[in-house]
Amino acid sequence: MLRSVAADLHVHTVLSACAEVEMIPPLIVRRAQELGLGMIAVTDHNASDNAEALICAAAGSGVHVLPGMELQTREEVHLLCLFDRVEECRRWQEEVFARLPAMANNEDLFGAQYVVDYTGDWIRTEQRLLATSADISLEDAVRAVHSLGGLAIPAHVDRPSFSLLANLGFVPEGLRADGLEVTPRFNPRWGFKQWPQLASWPLVIGGDAHRLSELGCRTVFTIQNANVEEISLALRSRRGRAVTVTYAAN
Amino acid sequence: MVSLRQMADELGLEVLVAPKQPDEAIAGGYATDLLSCAMSGAKKGYVWVTLQSHMNVVAVASLLGLAAVVITEGNRPDDETTARAESENVALMVSQNTTFAVVGRLWALGVRDGLADA
Numbered sequence: 001m002l003r004s005v006a007a008d009l010h011v012h013t014v015l016s017a018c019a020e021v022e023m024i025p026p027l028i029v030r031r032a033q034e035l036g037l038g039m040i041a042v043t044d045h046n047a048s049d050n051a052e053a054l055i056c057a058a059a060g061s062g063v064h065v066l067p068g069m070e071l072q073t074r075e076e077v078h079l080l081c082l083f084d085r086v087e088e089c090r091r092w093q094e095e096v097f098a099r100l101p102a103m104a105n106n107e108d109l110f111g112a113q114y115v116v117d118y119t120g121d122w123i124r125t126e127q128r129l130l131a132t133s134a135d136i137s138l139e140d141a142v143r144a145v146h147s148l149g150g151l152a153i154p155a156h157v158d159r160p161s162f163s164l165l166a167n168l169g170f171v172p173e174g175l176r177a178d179g180l181e182v183t184p185r186f187n188p189r190w191g192f193k194q195w196p197q198l199a200s201w202p203l204v205i206g207g208d209a210h211r212l213s214e215l216g217c218r219t220v221f222t223i224q225n226a227n228v229e230e231i232s233l234a235l236r237s238r239r240g241r242a243v244t245v246t247y248a249a250n
Numbered sequence: 251m252v253s254l255r256q257m258a259d260e261l262g263l264e265v266l267v268a269p270k271q272p273d274e275a276i277a278g279g280y281a282t283d284l285l286s287c288a289m290s291g292a293k294k295g296y297v298w299v300t301l302q303s304h305m306n307v308v309a310v311a312s313l314l315g316l317a318a319v320v321i322t323e324g325n326r327p328d329d330e331t332t333a334r335a336e337s338e339n340v341a342l343m344v345s346q347n348t349t350f351a352v353v354g355r356l357w358a359l360g361v362r363d364g365l366a367d368a
C-alpha cells in the first residue's frame with residue numbers, strides 16, 4: 001500500500017569535519033522523529049563510516065536510514081550517493097577512497113572527523129582529508145553509483161559553490177542523475193526563471209544538516225517502502241509513486 | 251619583486267584582511283576556482299586569484315601558507331569568513347575586475363607561477 005514518507009536525504013554526522021558535535025546517531029534519530037521523518041540518508045563528505053551506526057541507532061524508531069555519501073567530484077560538484085545496504089555503500093567508499101589524494105586532515109583548519117558507534121561514542125578519528133575532491137568525473141560517478149544499485153542526486157544545485165549549476169553552469173545533457181536536490185532556501189519564482197532546466201527534473205529538498213536544527217521535512221515521497229527502488233519510481237512518477245516538495249517561499 | 255602592498259595599490263584592491271608583512275615579495279601567482287587545484291598548484295608565498303569567497307578558501311590558503319587571496323568580480327566573503335581569515339592570518343583582498351584582468355595585471359607587474367617562461 002502506498003503511504004506518505006517525509007524524508008531528508010542529506011544529513012551529515014560528526015564524520016564530516018564541518019558538522020557540529022551534536023550530529024551523533026541518537027540525537028539525529030530523535031530529531032528526525034520529532035520532525036515526523038520516515039526516512040533519512042547519512043551523507044558525509046566522501047565517506048560513509050557512520051552509516052551503520054545511524055542505522056543501528058534508528059532500529060525500531062520508525063525512521064528508515066539509507067546509507068550514503070556526499071561525494072565531491074573532480075569538478076567540485078557535490079553528489080548525493082544513496083544505497084539500500086551498508087555493503088554497497090562500503091564498496092562505493094572503497095572506490096572513492098582510492099581516488100582521494102593521500103593527504104592528512106588538518107583539524108585546526110577543517111575540523112575533526114569522528115567515527116562513532118550507535119550511541120555516539122567515539123571509536124576513532126578519520127585521519128584522511130575528506131574535505132576535498134575525489135578524482136572522478138560527475139558522469140562517471142553517477143554511472144558507478146548506479147552500477148552498485150544506488151541513487152545519484154546532485155546536491156544543493158542552487159548553491160553558489162560546490163554545486164552542479166554553479167560549477168558547470170547548467171545540467172549537462174545526458175546526465176543520468178536520478179533527481180536534483182535544491183536547498184530549503186530555493187525560491188521557485190526566480191529559481192525556475194534563472195535555471196529553466198530545473199523545471200524538467202524531479203526535485204528534492206535536503207537540509208544538508210550540519211546541525212540538528214537544519215534537518216528538514218520539505219520532501220514527501222508517496223511510496224510503498226523506504227528503499228532505493230521505491231524512491232527511484234517516485235522520482236520518475238511511475239506506478240503511482242510520487243515526490244512532492246514544499247518550498248519556503250513562493 | 252613586487253610586494254603585497256604594491257599589488258594592492260597598483261590593482262586598486264580593497265583590502266579586507268591586511269597582510270602581516272605587506273612589504274614581503276610575492277613568491278608567485280596561481281588562478282583557479284577549484285579548491286582541489288589550488289591545493290596542488292598554489293605554493294607558499296603565492297597570491298591566489300579566484301572568484302570563490304567561501305570559508306574553505308581561507309582554510310586552503312592557510313594550509314598552503316599563501317601570501318594573499320585576491321577575490322575577483324567584487325565577490326565578498328561573509329563576516330564569518332573574514333573573521334576566520336583574520337585569525338588564520340590569511341590576507342584577503344577584493345577586486346572588482348575579472349580573474350583574467352587581475353592575472354594580466356599581476357603578470358605585467360612581474361608575478362610568475364614558477365613554471366611558465368618569463
